[in-house]
Amino acid sequence: MDTYIYEIIAKQLSSVSTPEEDAILREWREASPDNETAYIKAKQIWQDAPRSLPVSRQKQFNAAAAWSKVDQLLQQQEAPAAKTVRMPVFRIAAAAVLLIMLSAGAWWLASRPSLKVREMAANEGKIKSVELSDKSVITLRPGAKIKYSEGAERVVTLEGEAFFEVAADPRHPFLVKTPNQSVVEVLGTSFTVKTADAHTTVIVSTGKVKLGRANDTSSVILTSGQKGVWGNGQLSAADNDDPNFMAWKTGILQFNDQSLLEILPQLADFYGKVIRIEDGYQATAAQQKATISFQDQSCDEVLHELQLLLGFNYKQEGDTIVIGK
Known part of the structure; x- marks a missing residue:
């Protein structure tokens, strides 16, 4: 039984559900006609509860009596009729009990840590x-x-x-x-x-x-x-052609015969920096290649090692690192 869904239904009908829970419930209802039927049935029981069920408004209530009353209500609502589609009684009864518990005190669901x-x-x-x-x-x-x-x-x-x-x-x-x-x-x-x-x-x-x-x-x-x-x-x-997709978690950057033009965007992403290549240096950067790895090093340390290996220069201009000849 989709207990979690019925708990959300109960919270929604008591106007204590969150937008995220409303979205989950909406997707569940749209997933199949059976789900929509179950929702309508639960809503009907909720609406009928005040006049059909002796629901306590206190924090305590008689669960056994509630089950009995819900069962009676279901039998009345599911009286023999031509071509009537019947939902499993245990499913709706369980949902109804959840609704009854909430009507007895909305604090019950709202205070449950597992539902927050x-x-x-x-x-x-x-x-x-x-x-x-x-x-x-x-x-x-x-x-x-x-x-x-x-x-x-x-x-x-x-x-x-x-x-x-x-x-x-x-x-x-x-x-x-x-x-x-x-x-x-x-x-x-x-x-x-x-x-x-x-x-x-x-x-x-x-x-x-x-x-x-x-x-x-x-x-x-x-x-x-x-x-x-x-x-x-x-x-x-x-x-996947990105060997560094987990670098932010492992701290390891690896480059295998990649050009400076390919390396720099990955460094920018990893370090959260803005790195720009001067227009006149774009063609050269596309030809300069390196096979190298770094672990737990600062951006400046990495750029310095690449500078020694490939021969470019870099400078800081405001918040941007500029690569050039």
């Missing part, structure tokens, strides 16, 4: 990690933030970039949602997700994930070593 939406941000230029109740681990790149609730459904909303190590649970897919409405679905794997400029980029380290747009049947399956990109209505998948 949590937020975490990696501020002050530091990496942050969190282990969820299902043992999945999320590592946030500086500047990233997530929202998540640790109910039966594993859903995380991400802005920025993060590395996910997802605990396997075939019954409960792990979903990562992004600002551009893309959704990453996974059963158990490790991967990075980066959101920027209306694009979502997913690179899979191990396992398999599905990348697609919310409420859209089109999607791509990504396996270990592949990269998927969603943005501007386009969805693509290819082999």
Whole structure:
């Protein structure tokens, strides 16, 4: 039974649900006609409860009596009729009990830690990690933030970039949602997700994930070593050609016969710097190549080593590093 969904229904009908929970409920209702029918049934029971059920407005109530009354109500509502589609009684009854519990005191659901939406941000230029109740681990790149609730459904909303190590649970897919409405679905794997400029980029380290747009049947399956990109209505998948996609987490930068023109944008991304190549030096930078690696070094140290190897000069102009002859 989708207990977590019915808890959200209960919170919504009591006007205590969050926008994130409303969005989860909306997607669940649109997923199938059966879900919409179940929602309508639960809402009907909620609306009928005040006149049909002796609901206590105190913090305590008689659960056994509630079950009995709900069962009676269901039998009345599901009287034999031609071509009537009947929902499983236990499913609706359980939902109704959740609604009754909330009507007995909205504090019950609102105060449950497992239902609260949590937020975490990696501020002050530091990496942050969190282990969820299902043992999945999320590592946030500086500047990233997530929202998540640790109910039966594993859903995380991400802005920025993060590395996910997802605990396997075939019954409960792990979903990562992004600002551009893309959704990453996974059963158990490790991967990075980066959101920027209306694009979502997913690179899979191990396992398999599905990348697609919310409420859209089109999607791509990504396996270990592949990269998927969603943005501007386009969805693509290819082999990952970026060996440094995890550099922000490992502190290791590796370049194998790459030109200075290719190296500098990666340094800019890694260090959060603006690096510009002078127009007159673009052609030369495209020809200068290096095979080199760096670990836990400052931007200035890396540029100095590349300068000794390739022979260019660099200078600071305001917030920009300028590369030239």
